[in-house]
Every structure is written in structure tokens, then in C-alpha cells.
Amino acid sequence: MTRPKPLDRADPAAEAVRPLTYYHATANAHKARARLQGEHQADVCVIGGGFTGLSAAYELANRGFRVILLEAASIGWGASGRNGGQICTGFSSGMARIAAQLGREDAQRCFRIAEEGKVMIASNIAEHGIACDLQWGYLHVAPKPSAMDDLKEMQEEFDAYGYGGTELIDRDALMARLQTSAYHGALREARAGHFHPLNYCLGMADACEESGVAIFEDSRALAVEDGARPKVMTAQGSVSAKFVVAAGSAYLGGLIPAIRRKIMPVGSFVIATEPLPDDVASNLIRDDEAVADTNFVLDYFRMTADRRLLFGGRCAYSGFIPNNVEPWMRPRLRRIFPQLADVKIDYGWGGFIDITMNRIPDIGRVQDTIYYAQGFSGQGVVVGTVCGRLLAEAIAGQANRFDLLARIRHTPFPGGVARTPLLVLAMMWYRLRDAIS
Template identity: 50%
Template sequence: MPHAPSWYADTAHAAPARPLLVGDTVADVCIVGGGYTGLVTAIELAGKGLSVIVLEAETVGWGASGRNGGQIVTGFNKGMDQIEGWVGKDDARHLWDLSEEAKAMLSDLVDRHRIDCDLKWGYLLAALKPRHMTGLAEHKAELEGLGYHRTRMVERDEVRSMVATDAYLGGLYDEGSGQLHPLNYALGLALAAEGMGVRIHERSRVVRVDTGDNPRAFTATGTVSARFLVLAGNAYLGGLCRPIRSRVMPAGTYIIGTEPMDPDRARALIPSGIAVADINFVLNYYRRSPDHRFLFGGGVSYSGFDQPGLKQSLRRTMLKYFPQLADLAIDYCWGGHVAITMNRMPHLGRVSPTTYFAQGYSGHGVALTAIAGRVIAEAIAGQAGRLDVFARIPHRPFPGPAGLKMPALVLGMMWYRLRDLL
């Protein structure tokens, strides 16, 4: 099967089989990874007249790009006050502007290349506790201070009209965030890239890279020699490049999909069809599908292993908020890894003068991958100023020897989960 089993895979548009890399070839740029980052970078580079080869270990969108929650979220995982503390006021402002450009880029890519991916705007951040409402009000004020006026606070009664649950005290509605079908977005990006002359090789796992003056990528059946190399494997890059490996940790995230409902019943759950997430540290997120299912995500795992009884656990959580769905069967349960960083900010930069990378979007990758691809392409073309803004974000490695990183992280996340429950 070309993709991990999921509702996304079962509703994906047909895609051409792309050839295995065989033999030795050359290009201006070789990109490792056929997800959002790699594909947008390829589109941007091809638009500048460079020849590009993308090497994908499985098939386009096989990793997080084809399995994620499909939610497009304004800004970063951290507040702008924290970001300013790391990089200063001017760079924090630049980063905010880049994050907004990322959303505009995504919309433009979908429109310009006619990508059929169910893109829809409108998003609710829902509050379960009074402190959540306080935090959301502060977040709104921060956004308005940046000139972003697309959010509004909503109280309990209005939230109840937006989402058919009594669980929330209120929330923050953002008309500038949204949702899409993540796998169809990736497949559309691939077709757009190929239409611009990009060569994509699937089932072509890169087993070794040379990041020196004459970079090369090696697979079991061929090599690509290039002027520049871009590492865009994110959580699935593995140990291919040791200098950046310790700065990210794979985190499992999971989604269930119910059986289809009567259309009126499905619409009554979220009448406007917006995407929703709560603001627990270990959050839950959900939306309606075009075929009238309920897609509910959560259950994050930091251990590297899928939790036992995952489908049942997610179903129990869903029913806490939506007990009226108790009669529905769960048709789908899937998951995959995203990459998180210690500070939950994206990690972009250079391994060497010829080798660039982007990783660690920490849950905000649907949008931020777009701007990552653009600033890397700009740097390769000789304009590195905007990439350097990202590169100045300080990133520490996850602490401890390799064998102890996961247990330490799991203990830390257990504390935050307990805090959510209390």
C-alpha cells in the first residue's frame, strides 16, 4: 500500500507511480524528503530556474505530511513574548511576518496549482478552564499588538452554538486559521512541482549523504550529485545527519474517524464546519470530514511506541466531549510522527555551506513548511537573510544519552498531562 492506512489514504486522489532512482545523476539541488518541506522547496527552486531532484524513501506524503491533523494554525507553538526573549524584538517581528506569509503562501499554492484539498478557513481554540480563558484573552491581545485583527473572544453560549458540546467555558475564534486534507495537499504539491520540471523518485531511501563541497545523496540503487543538498525528512530523517539529529524528537500523534453519519447529524456537531482544538498541553483536536465522519485527534506519545488500545482510548476521550456519538463505530485509527524541538520552535539552517535543513515544526508544520521551503530556496539562490532569522532561534539538543532521551521526555510529558487533568 502506498500510504499508511487512514481516512486520508482512502480518500486520496490518484497519483502516478514515480520511478526508483537508478544510476548516477546530477541536479542543481537534491532534496531528501517528499513531504511539504521538500515539495515546496522544490517548487520555489524550480521557479528560480534551478534543476531539482526529490528523493523520497516511500511515496509522496507518506510521513507526517500525509497523516497529520490537517489544521492550519496562526503563529508558532510559543507566544511572541517568549520568542522575543530568545531572538530580540526585531527578529521576533520578522518571524511573525514570516508565519503570516506562510499562510498566504499555502492559500496561493492551493489556488495557483488548483490543488483539491478541501481547504477551509475558520478555527476555534476552546477553553476548558478559567485559566484557559485568561490565556486566550492574553493571546488575543498579543495578536492585536502585532496588527492581527482576525480573532474574537466567544463566551459559553456562542461556543455551544458553534460546537455541540457543553465542555467549554468559551474560546477564541480565528478566521485566519483553518484546515485541509493533508495528503491531497501533498499530492497536489508533487504534481505542481513535476509540472515545473522537478524530478521525483519514490522508493528511493537515502542511506548516506555527503555534505561537503560537492554534496551527494546515496540510495541503494543510485546517487545524486548536486551543487546543494536540502534535508527535509523531519521526524523521518533518522540518523542520516548527526549534527541536527539531537535537536528534534519524534512525537506520535493519532486520529480516529467514525463511520459516516446522516449529513444533518454531522452538520449539527459543528454547524459551520470549522476546525476545533482545546488548549490543554496535550491537546485534543477535531473536525468534520466532507463525507460526514467525525475526525478526532489526540493521544500524543513521546515514547516512540504506539500506545496499546489506542482506538478505544481515543474513543473514550471523544465521548467525554461528545457522548451523543456513542452509537457510532470507529472505522479508522491512524497515527504518525511529527518532530518537536526543545523550545517548540522550527529548526532551520545549514549543516554546511552546501547543505540546508528544516525540521521540528512542533505541530505547526502544515503552514510553516511553506515559508521554510521559500527561505531555503532564497538562500540557495544567494539571498539568505530571511533564513538567517530562523537560524538565529537558539536550539538545544534533547538532554541525556540517546537511550535516556525518550524516558526523560515521557516523564516530563506525564507531568503536563497530569496538570491538564487537574
């Protein structure tokens, strides 16, 4: 079923020439892993070494499965090692869309599943001593007065799903916490936050190996031969397994055609400033929260452990990320923090977000032996992690929770020549809506 298509533009090989990210420049000491060579056997072959693949591999190995994980580039090379590092609550779609498809009770189960992802991250960090600068606290900020109503609705939804304790903050109180006059207020969560996502992934790769997972880097799956015992082919080797888990997300390209059009790779850009003087850094975001605005094309930012402002945003629907993202991002940074107009930008990069049409994750089976999870739509840190567990549960024969999310229907994106122009049009509409509503 799966002869490889030509390389996708959202492809690790194409990314290899990109500039260094802040995360790669500050990665904990880690080893390079060998390329897959020769023929191998496993219970499960996991494709992709990001949050989802690492979590699935770890959870499977701890259930007694022999697991081989293939990563096309290096651990965390995809979105997992280049994101905003924000540990978010719930799903990118919000809960109403999920409830509309599954009913209120099952939507509640989905919300609990997402919350479990946070617990998994915290306990993996504690259990394996992963140094990744975990910090709790999150501010959803209102870029226009009408967005305060959205934040109230968000709070009501959180309350209705049993996630209490959030706090609405007015403009003056927010300005004491966040040194900008750009926002009209905020919703504060104590139980969401931020961390260094690449260091988390590197720590989880070590934890996987301690649990018996064999990890191969520079080992792109080029084809998956389906059947009762699928076989994954790389340039120099193969893995024959009882099950395959596809966790390549926006970077999977056309490897598994049946799931390709259910997501769209959308570029998002991030910059990291030079380290800021102590007094500037400690006042910019007083309580060191992660911050994101409520726009569809949102800005998100936070401080790093070494006092840089890490600032992300923008959406690129063309499939290309420019080598120099600073000209795109500096004006956005300046609009929020004019006092940083002349700050030096030390790092700038981009990555591909795996969006679905309805912004709800897309998980399922291509056939009985091939499972996948993708489409986290900008909130894959937590949800990708917990989906790794759901994949493992399903393969181990307890598919209740996996099937709950797999029941959600997804509309594929248009293919062929219409794909990009239609998305650009949709994008223009959302930008317009951000500006006028």
C-alpha cells in the same frame, strides 16, 4: 559524515505496515513515481516529500534550479499526509519565546513569515487547482475556566502582532456553535482553517513536476557524503548536487547526526468516524471550523468534506504507535461528544510530530552545502510550507529571512538511554499541569 545508523523507529519503512489513513483512503488519483536508479546530477537534492520538501523543491525549481526530490516511501507519507489538516496561525511556541531570543522587531518579522505560509497554501491551491477541501475558520477552545485567560492572552498577542479580527466567545455562544458542553469558551479566528493535507501534497508534487522537479519515490537517502559537492546515496542510485536540503523531519532518523537530537519524534493519534448523518454533521461544528483545545497534550478535531469527524490527540513518547489507536482515542472523543459514544470508527492511525525543546522550528545549515528545516512542533502545515520558501531563498543567495530563523538557539534532547525516560517524565509533568491548572 553520515554513514547510516540502524533504522529509526520513526521510520517510513516501519510505517509501511500501518493501517490505512483516512487521507490515503480518500486520496485524489495520483501516479506512483519511479525509484532512483543510477547516478544523477542536480543543483539541489531535496530529501523528503512532505510540506517542507515539496515547497522547497517547487520554490527552487521556479528560481531556475535543477532539483531532484527523494522520498523514502511515497509523497506525503510522513506527518504531512497523516496530520490533523489544521491550518494554524504563528508558531507552536507562541511569540514570546521567539521575541525573548530575537527581540520584538524580529519576532514581528517571524510572525509575518508564518502568515505568508497561509498565503502560499491558498495561492498554490488556486493556481494549481488542487482539490483538497480548503475551509477557513478556527476555534481555540478552553477545556477549563482558567484557560479563558490563556485565550485572552492569545488574542492580545495576536493583536500586538497585527493579527486582528479574532473573537472571544463565551460558553453559551460556543455551545450554539459546537455541540458539546466540554468547553468554557473559545477564541475564533477567521483566517486559519483546515484542509485535506495529503491531497494538497499530491497536488504540489504534480506542480513540482510541472516546474521541472524530478521526483523519486521508494528512494530512501541512506547516506550523505559531505563536501563541496555533496552526494546522496540510495539503495540503487545516487545524486550528486551543489546543495542538499534535508526535509525528513521526524522521519529522517539518524541520516544527519548533527541535527538528530535537536528534535524528538512524538507520536500523535487520529481517528475518523464513519460519515455522520447530515443533521448530526452540520450541527456538531456549526460553521465547520477546525477546533483545538489549549492543553499541552491537546485534542484537535474537525469535520471532513464527507461528514466524518476527524479527531486527534494524545502524545506517545515511546517511539511506537499501536496498530489500533481506537482504544486510546475513543474515550477522548466520548468525553467531548458523548452523543457519538457508539459511532463507528472507520480509520485510525498515528504519526510522528517533530518537536524541538522550545517548540520553535529548527532551521539552518549543517555546512555550506547542506541545509535543513525541521522541528515544527505540531504546526508544520503552514510553517513547513514557508520554510520551503526560505530554504530556496537562502540557496538562491538571499538568506536574510532564512538567517533570521536560523539565529534561534536550540537545546538538543538528551541522547542514549536517557532520551525516552526523560521525555516520559516531562510528559507526565505537562499532563499533570493540564489537569490541575
